[in-house]
Amino acid sequence: MSEEVKAPKKEKIPRQQMPEQLPEVRRRNFDEVPFGYTPELARKEAERCLQCKDPRCRQGCPVEVEIPAFIRLIKEGDFEGAIRKIWEKNALPAVCGRVCPQENQCEGLCVLGKKDQPVAIGNLERFAADYQRLHGRSILPPKAPPTGKKVAVVGSGPSGLTVAGDLILKGHEVTIFEALHAPGGVLVYGIPEFRLPKEIVFSECNYLERLGVKIELSTVIARSETVDELLARFDAVYLGVGAGLPIFLKIPGEHFIGVYSANEYLTRSNLMKAYDFPQYDTPVVRGKKVAIFGGGNVAMDSARTALRLGAEHSYIIYRRSRAELPARAAEIHHAEEEGVEFMFLSNPLRFLGNKDGFLTGVECLRMELGEPDASGRRRPVPIPGSEFQVEIDTAVIAIGAGANPLLTRSTPGLALNKRGYIVADPKTGKTMKPRVWAGGDIVTGAATVILAMGAGRQASNSIHDYLTFGW
Amino acid sequence: MFEIVERSEMAQGTIISNWLRAPKIAKKALPGQFVILRANEKGERIPLTVADTDPERGLINIIYMVVGKSTALFKTLQVGQGYMDVIGPLGQPTHLEKVGKVVCVGGGTGIAVMHPIARGLRQVGNHVITIIGARSKDLLILEDKMRAVSDELLICTDDGTYGHKGFVTDMLKKVLTENKDVGLAVCIGPVPMMKFCCLMTKEFNVKTLVSLNPIMVDGTGMCGCCRVRVGGEMKFACVDGPEFDGHAVDFDELTLRLRSYLAQEKLSYDQFKAAHGHNCACHT
Numbered sequence: 063m064s065e066e067v068k069a070p071k072k073e074k075i076p077r078q079q080m081p082e083q084l085p086e087v088r089r090r091n092f093d094e095v096p097f098g099y100t101p102e103l104a105r106k107e108a109e110r111c112l113q114c115k116d117p118r119c120r121q122g123c124p125v126e127v128e129i130p131a132f133i134r135l136i137k138e139g140d141f142e143g144a145i146r147k148i149w150e151k152n153a154l155p156a157v158c159g160r161v162c163p164q165e166n167q168c169e170g171l172c173v174l175g176k177k178d179q180p181v182a183i184g185n186l187e188r189f190a191a192d193y194q195r196l197h198g199r200s201i202l203p204p205k206a207p208p209t210g211k212k213v214a215v216v217g218s219g220p221s222g223l224t225v226a227g228d229l230i231l232k233g234h235e236v237t238i239f240e241a242l243h244a245p246g247g248v249l250v251y252g253i254p255e256f257r258l259p260k261e262i263v264f265s266e267c268n269y270l271e272r273l274g275v276k277i278e279l280s281t282v283i284a285r286s287e288t289v290d291e292l293l294a295r296f297d298a299v300y301l302g303v304g305a306g307l308p309i310f311l312k313i314p315g316e317h318f319i320g321v322y323s324a325n326e327y328l329t330r331s332n333l334m335k336a337y338d339f340p341q342y343d344t345p346v347v348r349g350k351k352v353a354i355f356g357g358g359n360v361a362m363d364s365a366r367t368a369l370r371l372g373a374e375h376s377y378i379i380y381r382r383s384r385a386e387l388p389a390r391a392a393e394i395h396h397a398e399e400e401g402v403e404f405m406f407l408s409n410p411l412r413f414l415g416n417k418d419g420f421l422t423g424v425e426c427l428r429m430e431l432g433e434p435d436a437s438g439r440r441r442p443v444p445i446p447g448s449e450f451q452v453e454i455d456t457a458v459i460a461i462g463a464g465a466n467p468l469l470t471r472s473t474p475g476l477a478l479n480k481r482g483y484i485v486a487d488p489k490t491g492k493t494m495k496p497r498v499w500a501g502g503d504i505v506t507g508a509a510t511v512i513l514a515m516g517a518g519r520q521a522s523n524s525i526h527d528y529l530t531f532g533w
Numbered sequence: 534m535f536e537i538v539e540r541s542e543m544a545q546g547t548i549i550s551n552w553l554r555a556p557k558i559a560k561k562a563l564p565g566q567f568v569i570l571r572a573n574e575k576g577e578r579i580p581l582t583v584a585d586t587d588p589e590r591g592l593i594n595i596i597y598m599v600v601g602k603s604t605a606l607f608k609t610l611q612v613g614q615g616y617m618d619v620i621g622p623l624g625q626p627t628h629l630e631k632v633g634k635v636v637c638v639g640g641g642t643g644i645a646v647m648h649p650i651a652r653g654l655r656q657v658g659n660h661v662i663t664i665i666g667a668r669s670k671d672l673l674i675l676e677d678k679m680r681a682v683s684d685e686l687l688i689c690t691d692d693g694t695y696g697h698k699g700f701v702t703d704m705l706k707k708v709l710t711e712n713k714d715v716g717l718a719v720c721i722g723p724v725p726m727m728k729f730c731c732l733m734t735k736e737f738n739v740k741t742l743v744s745l746n747p748i749m750v751d752g753t754g755m756c757g758c759c760r761v762r763v764g765g766e767m768k769f770a771c772v773d774g775p776e777f778d779g780h781a782v783d784f785d786e787l788t789l790r791l792r793s794y795l796a797q798e799k800l801s802y803d804q805f806k807a808a809h810g811h812n813c814a815c816h817t
């Protein structure tokens with residue numbers, strides 16, 4: 063067979079990059095980094111999808127978004143149809159498109175990724191959601207007739223929002239109780255504005271309110287009201303309180319002024335808008351030399367926040383090597399572009415301070431990689447005698463979060479595991495306490511937005527079953 | 534909005550009392566608990582003790598000293614105006630138990646924090662000896678309220694303008710010397726005062742509670758800003774406290790951490806004063 067007989071080969075379209083702010087500009091402002099696709103770019107990217115009959119990408123998505131179907135609708139220019147398709151499975155696409163670790167999920171399994179770059183599924187999902195938010199007709203979906211049943215959702219993070227959104231459409235009355243003065247959980251207090259504009263989170267919450275969900279802010283369940291008191295007023299209670307407990311390094315000098323947990327650093331900056339101090343009243347130490355300990359998304363967010371608060375040096379000090387960094391690929395890439403300096407294979411031993419109590423430095427030890435540990439990653443092993451000091455005035459500890467005991471300890475009948483997380487049926491979210499469900503980070507430990515939403519979806523199905531048929 | 538229904542000034546306008554409409558908190562709050570308030574959208578989250586409640590009318594009382602930008606802003610709020618957020622009650626309530634004889638030592642605004650605790654301790658059957666102090670007569674607050682909840686009330690002023698001349702610690706020493714049967718001391722006030730009271734009660738081997746006031750953000754144990762060292766361990770004052778065993782508290786570390794934002798606070802307060810200059814209620 064000769065070459066000429068073959069159908070003319072389609073010109074290969076490269077993965078469409080999202081236009082974004084230049085690194086030297088954005089490292090000093092809090093505006094969102096990527097600008098988003100234009101409709102033209104989105105349709106061009108959508109054309110790359112092979113519309114696989116048995117799409118692998120979908121298996122990579124924890125909530126099984128109908129990926130080829132929504133991408134086809136984008137390709138055809140039916141953006142409204144595309145967002146409706148996504149909404150069938152995912153209530154917060156503007157958020158997920160921005161923050162899902164796509165390289166380990168949907169895009170990680172896309173067949174194109176074998177030889178070429180995978181389809182930019184996250185970018186397309188984001189495009190569809192943004193297009194709808196900015197140009198859509200915002201017609202509310204139909205609601206089932208009222209059932210007279212009442213559900214309390216504790217926590218307004220992605221898992222709580224998902225439960226609320228599902229159950230309100232099924233005709234139940236839903237009230238969300240949130241400890242902070244703004245709804246959204248980590249999406250508002252943790253993930254910075256430059257990665258996820260708060261306006262998007264508020265518009266999602268506003269959408270739920272328009273559907274009839276009541277949101278009671280500044281209400282700390284356990285203190286303002288207990289879970290048992292909620293059970294007296296509501297037919298079912300969902301606990302989506304997240305993993306909001308900061309973990310410290312437990313090394314000397316953590317009390318010095320300038321040492322922060324990532325939760326505090328990010329809460330001050332995001333929720334309290336300390337970057338606008340003194341326009342906003344909450345201060346934050348604006349260090350010139352900042353070190354972040356950890357290597358996940360939280361560490362990247364903190365390091366990039368430090369630059370935007372005016373740091374000359376923003377270091378990431380991480381025990382393992384670059385290959386083991388758990389953060390999303392895009393975040394590492396953005397952090398590198400913006401000038402975050404990485405110190406791999408280094409472990410902090412103690413903080414140093416001056417007589418007034420201000421942080422002046424950190425002493426670290428060099429590590430080398432040994433045998434793989436339980437997580438499959440090579441274990442860092444200290445190199446004796448390799449101590450070195452780094453001059454810093456701010457430190458942010460981003461080595462993970464634990465289970466906040468405030469609610470769980472004051473709720474009799476909940477079973478907790480030995481790390482303090484709530485024991486819940488992985489299929490239904492049912493806890494050991496009747497009429498109480500739980501999901502998200504408070505069950506799994508700190509995980510991802512989409513997993514928290516997936517847990518919320520399963521629990522809402524189970525709650526609906528209970529409200530319809532009984533426990 | 535949480536409306537202010539009553540407002541008064543004490544100690545020459547340096548200390549303000551507000552009664553706010555917050556029915557849910559009024560029903561729940563127990564002695565020793567606090568709330569976090571935010572005046573407006575741009576405001577800081579400020580922790581203040583629930584100094585009293587009136588559950589029937591759905592009111593809570595806060596009493597605060599004007600020390601910086603946020604409390605100065607609070608001071609400008611008049612009856613009919615209010616706070617955007619009031620969150621609480623937060624913190625562990627005081628463990629109220631009959632031990633026999635108790636001494637309660639309050640200094641400055643610590644007296645306001647002390648009031649519900651002294652009352653609670655008396656209600657469970659304790660004999661309450663109260664010592665309150667201030668720099669001078671004009672700065673002393675809540676004398677009548679404290680008298681009403683105490684079996685004995687002793688007053689000290691640093692300059693001798695009222696009651697005994699001297700510090701509350703001197704009076705505490707006298708009380709402990711004369712009353713060998715004191716089973717518990719509660720000391721609340723400025724950090725140095727608490728520190729020296731604890732050194733004193735330690736000599737007499739009397740168990741002592743203090744109420745700590747580290748800087749806070751969320752008040753739910755999420756941020757770790759309020760960490761204090763107690764018995765060598767890291768505790769979060771907003772959820773584990775604010776009351777702790779005074780003999781185990783590292784007061785020096787607390788003093789140091791309270792200075793975290795001194796420079797920023799000054800900047801913010803100066804700007805506020807410049808902007809509010811003459812018509813400001815806090816102009817003294």
Ligand SMILES: Cc1cc2nc3c(=O)[nH]c(=O)nc-3n(C[C@H](O)[C@H](O)[C@H](O)COP(=O)(O)OP(=O)(O)OC[C@H]3O[C@@H](n4cnc5c(N)ncnc54)[C@H](O)[C@@H]3O)c2cc1C
Nearest residue numbers: 217219220221241247248252283304502503509510511514
């Ligand atoms: C800085 C940072 C960056 C991250 N980046 C990513 C990312 O890029 N991609 C990704 O997928 N994931 C990321 N994550 C993880 C992700 O945000 C979480 O897994 C997810 O938010 C968990 O959702 P949730 O609903 O379980 O809880 P949360 O989002 O933690 O929300 C819980 C809510 O419950 C409230 N609450 C707690 N206790 C009470 C109580 N007693 N009463 C009332 N309300 C209460 C809290 O105030 C909070 O608002 C990041 C996390 C952080 C901290």
Ligand SMILES: Cc1cc2nc3c(=O)[nH]c(=O)nc-3n(C[C@H](O)[C@H](O)[C@H](O)COP(=O)(O)OP(=O)(O)OC[C@H]3O[C@@H](n4cnc5c(N)ncnc54)[C@H](O)[C@@H]3O)c2cc1C
Nearest residue numbers: 580581582596597598601602603604642746748749791798
């Ligand atoms: C649990 C708790 C209960 C409290 N109850 C009362 C009360 O009943 N009445 C009262 O007058 N005060 C109380 N405080 C202290 C009060 O919160 C602070 O005085 C207030 O936050 C100062 O804010 P500012 O902006 O006016 O001053 P800033 O400008 O922030 O600070 C001025 C000075 O106050 C100190 N300070 C700052 N923030 C705090 C803080 N959160 N706590 C303590 N000191 C701080 C600083 O070290 C600084 O020297 C309490 C604090 C806590 C933690």
Ligand code: SF4
Nearest residue numbers: 123127158162167168
């Ligand atoms: S929800 Fe997340 S994992 Fe699923 S398709 Fe969207 S971006 Fe991919």
Ligand code: SF4
Nearest residue numbers: 111112114119172173
């Ligand atoms: S695997 Fe890739 S190419 Fe195939 S349907 Fe999914 S996105 Fe399209």
Ligand code: FES
Nearest residue numbers: 750752754757771
């Ligand atoms: S104030 Fe944040 S943990 Fe106590």
